[in-house]
Amino acid sequence: MLSLATVSAGYGSFQALFGVSLEVSRGEAVGVIGPNGAGKTTLMRVISGILPMRTGAMTFEGRPIGGLPAHRVVEQGIAHVPENRRLFPRLSVEENLRMGAFIPPARARFSEQLDWVYDLFPRLKDRRKQLAGTMSGGEQQMCAIARALMSKPKVLLMDEPSAGLAPLVVAQVFELVRKIRAEGLTVLIVEQNVQQVLEVVDRAYLLEVGAIKLSGTSAELKGNSFIREAYMGL
Amino acid sequence: MFLAAGIVVLIALPLVAPTYFLHLVIQILIWAFIYTAWSLMGRFGFVSFGHGAFMGIGAYVPALLWGYWDVTPWLGIPLSVMASVLLAVIVGYPCFRRKVVGHYFALVTLALSQVVLLSLIAARDITGGSLGFTQKTVGHSWYALQFPEKGYFYAIAVLLWLAGLWVWLWIDRGIGREALEAISEDEDAAAAVGIDVMREKMRVTVISAALTALGGAIYGQYVMYLNPETVSGISVSLQIVFAAILGGVYSLFGPSVGSLLTLSLTEGLRVWFGTNFIGAANTIYGILLVLCVIFMPQGVVGTLQLIRLRRRSQAKPAAAQDGVTAQDGVTAKGGVTAKGGVTT
Amino acid sequence: MDIYLVEAIINGILLGGVLALLALGLNLIFGVMDVVWIAYADIVMCGMYAIYFLYAQYGVPLPLAFIIAIAGVSGLGVLVHLLIIAPVLDSPPLNQLLATGGLLFFLQSFATLLFGTDFRNIGVRLPVLEIASMYVSFARLIAFAVGLIGAVALYFFLKRTYVGTAIRAIAQDREIVALMGIDQRRIYIVVSAIGGALAGLAACLLALQYDVHPFIGNTFGPVIFIICVLGGLGNMIGGFIAAFVISQIIAIGGYYASTELSYVLAFTFFIVLMLIRPRGLFAP
Numbered sequence: 001m002l003s004l005a006t007v008s009a010g011y012g013s014f015q016a017l018f019g020v021s022l023e024v025s026r027g028e029a030v031g032v033i034g035p036n037g038a039g040k041t042t043l044m045r046v047i048s049g050i051l052p053m054r055t056g057a058m059t060f061e062g063r064p065i066g067g068l069p070a071h072r073v074v075e076q077g078i079a080h081v082p083e084n085r086r087l088f089p090r091l092s093v094e095e096n097l098r099m100g101a102f103i104p105p106a107r108a109r110f111s112e113q114l115d116w117v118y119d120l121f122p123r124l125k126d127r128r129k130q131l132a133g134t135m136s137g138g139e140q141q142m143c144a145i146a147r148a149l150m151s152k153p154k155v156l157l158m159d160e161p162s163a164g165l166a167p168l169v170v171a172q173v174f175e176l177v178r179k180i181r182a183e184g185l186t187v188l189i190v191e192q193n194v195q196q197v198l199e200v201v202d203r204a205y206l207l208e209v210g211a212i213k214l215s216g217t218s219a220e221l222k223g224n225s226f227i228r229e230a231y232m233g234l
Numbered sequence: 235m236f237l238a239a240g241i242v243v244l245i246a247l248p249l250v251a252p253t254y255f256l257h258l259v260i261q262i263l264i265w266a267f268i269y270t271a272w273s274l275m276g277r278f279g280f281v282s283f284g285h286g287a288f289m290g291i292g293a294y295v296p297a298l299l300w301g302y303w304d305v306t307p308w309l310g311i312p313l314s315v316m317a318s319v320l321l322a323v324i325v326g327y328p329c330f331r332r333k334v335v336g337h338y339f340a341l342v343t344l345a346l347s348q349v350v351l352l353s354l355i356a357a358r359d360i361t362g363g364s365l366g367f368t369q370k371t372v373g374h375s376w377y378a379l380q381f382p383e384k385g386y387f388y389a390i391a392v393l394l395w396l397a398g399l400w401v402w403l404w405i406d407r408g409i410g411r412e413a414l415e416a417i418s419e420d421e422d423a424a425a426a427v428g429i430d431v432m433r434e435k436m437r438v439t440v441i442s443a444a445l446t447a448l449g450g451a452i453y454g455q456y457v458m459y460l461n462p463e464t465v466s467g468i469s470v471s472l473q474i475v476f477a478a479i480l481g482g483v484y485s486l487f488g489p490s491v492g493s494l495l496t497l498s499l500t501e502g503l504r505v506w507f508g509t510n511f512i513g514a515a516n517t518i519y520g521i522l523l524v525l526c527v528i529f530m531p532q533g534v535v536g537t538l539q540l541i542r543l544r545r546r547s548q549a550k551p552a553a554a555q556d557g558v559t560a561q562d563g564v565t566a567k568g569g570v571t572a573k574g575g576v577t578t
Numbered sequence: 579m580d581i582y583l584v585e586a587i588i589n590g591i592l593l594g595g596v597l598a599l600l601a602l603g604l605n606l607i608f609g610v611m612d613v614v615w616i617a618y619a620d621i622v623m624c625g626m627y628a629i630y631f632l633y634a635q636y637g638v639p640l641p642l643a644f645i646i647a648i649a650g651v652s653g654l655g656v657l658v659h660l661l662i663i664a665p666v667l668d669s670p671p672l673n674q675l676l677a678t679g680g681l682l683f684f685l686q687s688f689a690t691l692l693f694g695t696d697f698r699n700i701g702v703r704l705p706v707l708e709i710a711s712m713y714v715s716f717a718r719l720i721a722f723a724v725g726l727i728g729a730v731a732l733y734f735f736l737k738r739t740y741v742g743t744a745i746r747a748i749a750q751d752r753e754i755v756a757l758m759g760i761d762q763r764r765i766y767i768v769v770s771a772i773g774g775a776l777a778g779l780a781a782c783l784l785a786l787q788y789d790v791h792p793f794i795g796n797t798f799g800p801v802i803f804i805i806c807v808l809g810g811l812g813n814m815i816g817g818f819i820a821a822f823v824i825s826q827i828i829a830i831g832g833y834y835a836s837t838e839l840s841y842v843l844a845f846t847f848f849i850v851l852m853l854i855r856p857r858g859l860f861a862p
Contacts, residue, residue: 048757070756079757086754088747099747102740103759151759281672283679328853336671337614337811341803342852348800349845356838468796469686472679479676513690513792520684527677528665 001026001186002047002078002155007056009046016042018210019056024155029177029187031197031204031218033231039210040190041083044159047188048080049073060155075103079153083160085144089133093124093143096132100150109152117146120179138169145176149185156180158189162196174200194231198222244392248385256384262490262497263391264453267398269478269489271445274405275438276475276483279418283471284343285446287350288318290466292447293454294354294361300378301370302360307379311451318447319440321346326439330432333421344468351467366461369454379455387456394452395490398445402486405441410434446474476523479531485539583833585712590829591822592718595725596783597798598821601805602729602814603776609749609812610769613663613674617682618777619799621658624685625651625781626790627693634700648778655774656767664766682795689792697789704786721783728779729818732772736814745769749812801828801841804848808859820859824848 006019016039024030032040045051047058049070058066060076068076079100087096097117101110118125121142127135132143141161148156158177162170170193177200181187191197198204198218206214206227214224221227248256272285295317296310325346334342355363362368372378381387405411413434416424425431454460463469473496481492500515507514530537604618615621625647632643658681666677704717736742748755748765756762788794805824809816824844831840851859 050753050756069761071759071761074757074759082754082757086751088750090750091743091747095743095747098740098743099755099758099760102744106759107740147758279672281675283675325849325853329856332853332856334852334856337608337675338807338852338856340671340675341614341807342849344800345804345845345848345852349842349849352838352842352845356836356842468800472683475676475679476683513687516683516687517691520680520682520687523680523683524662524677527669527673527680528662531669531673 001061002188003059004047005057005059007046007058008054009042009051010054011042011051015054016210017046020207020210020212021056022205022212022215024186024188026154026186027184028203029181029189029201031201032188032190032207033192033194033197033204033221033227034207034213035231036192037209038207040207041159042210043207044080044083044157044188044190047073048078048157050080074151074153075105077154078157079148079151079155080157081144081148081159081161083163085137085140087132087140087143087147089131091132092129093132093135094128096143096147097124097150100147103151106151110150113150113152117149120149120176120183121146137165138172141165141169141173142176145173145180149180153185155186155188158187160190160192162191162193170196194227248388253384256388258497258501260384260387260391260456261453262493263395264449264456265477265497266490266493267391267394268446268449268453269474269481269493270395270398270402271442271449272474273478273483273489274402274442274445276478278414278438280435280439281340281475282343282442283340283468283475284346285442285474286347286466286468286470287321287343288443288446289450289453289470289474290347290350290354290462291318291321292450293460293465294367296451297367297369297454297460298360301367306377307451307455308377311379311448314451315444315447318443322439322443323436326436327432330435330439335421344471347467347471351462354462354466361462364462366459369458369460371458380458390452391456394449398449399486399490401441401445405438406486410437414438476519480522480526482537482539581710581712583830585714586829586833587826588712588714589718590826592714592722593829594822594825595722596780597802597805597825598818599725599728599776599783600780600798600802601809601817601821602732603773603780604802604806605809605812605814605817606732606745606776607769607773608806609814610745611663611667611766612671613667614678614803614806614811615658615663615773616675616678616799616803617658617685617795618773619795619797619802620682620685620689621651621654621774622777622781622784622798623689623790623792623795624654625778626785626794627689627698629781629785630698630700630790633702634698640702644782647781648775651778651781652771652774655770655772655777658774659766659770663770664763682799686792686795693792695791695793697791699789700785702786715787717786721787724779724783728776732776732814741765741768801844804845808848808851810859816859823859 002024004020004022006021007017008015008019009017020043022030022032032043034040042051046053049065049068049072053066056066057064060078063076065073065076065078088099091099097114098110101107101113106113123139124142124146127139132140135143145158145161161173161177165173174196177187177189187201189197189201198221201218203217204215204221205212206221214221214227216224247259251259268285268289272282275282292311292314295314296307299305299310299313300307325342329339329342354361358364372380374381374383413424413429416427416429417431417434421431450465453465477492477496478489479492480495481490482488496519499518503515503518600618600622604615608614628647628650629643632638632646633640638646662677662681663674666674704715704720707714707716707719736746744755744760744765745768748760748762752762755765801824805820806817808824809818809820827844827847828840831843835843
């Protein structure tokens with residue numbers, strides 16, 4: 001469904017991604033793990049179009065998305081939950097969700113989509129009028145995910161959803177990811193928390209210094225000694 | 235080589251040039267001095283839109299003292315300079331204390347120049363308001379600092395201009411310059427390494443204000459007619475900023491070049507079109523300023539230096555030059571930058 | 579209380595209406611794009627000239643002239659954005675200030691070139707109402723009412739519509755709005771158009787009360803700036819309130835001293851306040 005072929009990208013004279021290739025099939029949950037500075041966030045930004053791709057090709061459902069500006073990528077059905085949530089702090093929860101439904105097809109289905117999202121995230125419904133910036137980290141993460149879901153995407157990109165959250169909340173977030181998958185969404189998660197993410201995804205890629213070093217099913221990776229030592233502290 | 239030719243020209247000018255031409259040169263020199271004074275602050279990113287305030291005070295105080303109480307400008311001018319410095323301190327100190335920078339600083343200084351303008355107009359019983367103030371003429375007099383023969387003011391203007399350049403160099407070559415560049419790049423970091431931010435900022439502000447006032451005073455003594463709109467207010471402040479930027483605010487001669495260009499343009503247009511096209515010069519300035527900001531942020535002199543450096547670096551490997559680096563354009567701190575240059 | 583003082587206070591409130599409208603426009607643009615349109619007052623001047631020529635010279639009925647002026651100035655706003663603001667959006671604030679400063683120069687001089695420095699009045703004489711032995715200019719009353727309506731309309735637009743909410747969103751996080759399918763550049767154009775429209779509306783209201791000349795921007799422009807900074811640059815509500823604070827200072831100062839001195843007072847008040855609370859009375 002989503003496929004990257006030898007994609008390179010960078011910031012100014014600094015190259016962050018070197019020929020990255022990966023595939024995500026419909027209904028799958030795929031993870032991208034790796035250390036800080038590996039280029040995981042850069043990867044997400046390239047896919048969602050915030051950062052332009054330099055070389056390579058990206059296709060989604062067979063259509064090329066490589067040169068699309070960010071605001072067009074959403075229309076294709078790819079929604080990105082950014083690193084650090086990036087909610088609009090002085091808008092209410094519901095206003096943030098409304099922004100998630102900005103594109104015309106989503107606007108038309110707004111109320112129905114809103115009900116669905118509130119079912120998934122009952123805590124958000126309680127806080128619908130609250131200013132997003134005043135919520136706790138976990139609530140903000142839920143709001144960010146909910147906001148991305150408002151455009152009724154086919155693929156959800158999640159950038160480090162567990163970052164900065166307490167362990168209990170992290171567990172809740174990943175529980176949410178399972179729920180979202182159950183609703184039929186395809187998910188691509190970038191994560192530092194290797195242990196938790198491998199429980200949730202089918203497959204994963206290891207990204208180090210801008211290049212894919214390993215890939216495999218989550219079972220394979222869980223058993224891989226390198227990964228166990230370097231990333232799971234075992 | 236250039237220097238020798240320049241000196242010869244400077245000395246020879248009053249002897250051979252027609253009066254009208256000399257009149258132009260004197261004004262170019264005085265304004266060049268003022269623009270240079272502004273650039274003392276401007277080059278470090280402390281962009282004041284309020285230097286019209288200092289110029290206005292500098293121009294009016296000696297004129298009023300002379301006009302009403304026969305006080306010699308030799309006394310009046312220092313007084314006006316001190317008044318401007320006082321104003322600069324009163325407004326500048328709290329401003330810098332409270333880290334008023336960027337947009338806010340620009341707008342506060344803008345308000346300052348408007349206050350002076352409006353005060354001058356409001357005190358119309360004394361200053362003549364919008365109709366202006368004509369100085370009392372007494373012919374040739376050292377006491378009143380009035381000289382009908384252009385030659386004297388030419389000498390004064392040249393000395394003033396050279397003094398301004400000297401001050402520029404003094405600051406440029408001194409330790410203060412590095413401290414100020416550090417401050418303009420990152421004030422907190424500069425303070426962290428022990429730079430007395432407040433003292434450096436106040437020092438350059440006071441010098442800039444004092445010189446601007448002096449320039450205003452000499453201008454007033456020369457043209458003998460003052461109008462709030464021509465020596466104070468937002469238009470004058472913008473004019474100062476514009477000319478300095480156009481010429482190039484990071485180089486020694488930049489502001490002077492700016493003065494040369496802008497005044498030549500005005501005169502040229504006036505001669506060519508006559509009074510039919512009042513406003514044509516400024517219209518062109520406005521367009522030039524916008525284009526300059528978009529395409530040539532280092533100004534004319536700065537861009538020429540850049541071109542010269544690029545040519546040199548193509549001949550042999552570039553070495554960092556005094557004040558201008560060859561890497562991606564002129565490095566500027568906290569202010570006007572070249573495209574692709576380092577920004578704050 | 580002295581009836582003339584009350585009259586001054588009321589006139590001050592009415593004056594505040596138009597100032598508030600302009601402050602809203604400036605704050606909207608700054609809040610979204612971080613750029614101060616130094617030439618904003620001069621854009622209003624363009625609108626006033628447009629109304630003058632349409633109505634007083636070509637006999638276009640006044641309501642139509644108003645509509646054309648508002649549309650025209652709105653378009654001018656977009657043009658300014660595309661030609662001048664967009665290229666310097668990522669430049670340091672100084673460059674942006676200079677760019678709009680250059681525009682100010684240009685507009686004022688071009689107007690001088692085209693129309694000369696004469697003061698022109700559209701010649702509409704609206705009655706002066708007498709209310710409880712106080713004199714209130716009808717023109718100013720209308721200006722206040724329209725200004726208020728404009729402010730309220732803007733409020734609802736920003737709060738209740740998708741585009742309006744998107745404008746508020748982009749002011750809070752410019753980069754991330756693209757992830758929701760919001761085209762930044764289009765929002766900038768919309769905001770410039772609204773800012774221009776507000777300026778055009780202000781032009782209509784001012785044309786009813788004042789003469790137009792090329793430098794009229796210098797009379798109320800700086801006042802608008804200090805109002806915006808006082809209320810906190812980008813803070814729409816702060817600017818709205820600050821407009822009335824300043825207009826009161828001008829009105830009451832004008833009553834006790836002269837109009838000019840009241841402006842001096844207002845500016846001095848601003849400078850003093852800046853030194854006490856640099857972020858404005860109500861920083862966001």
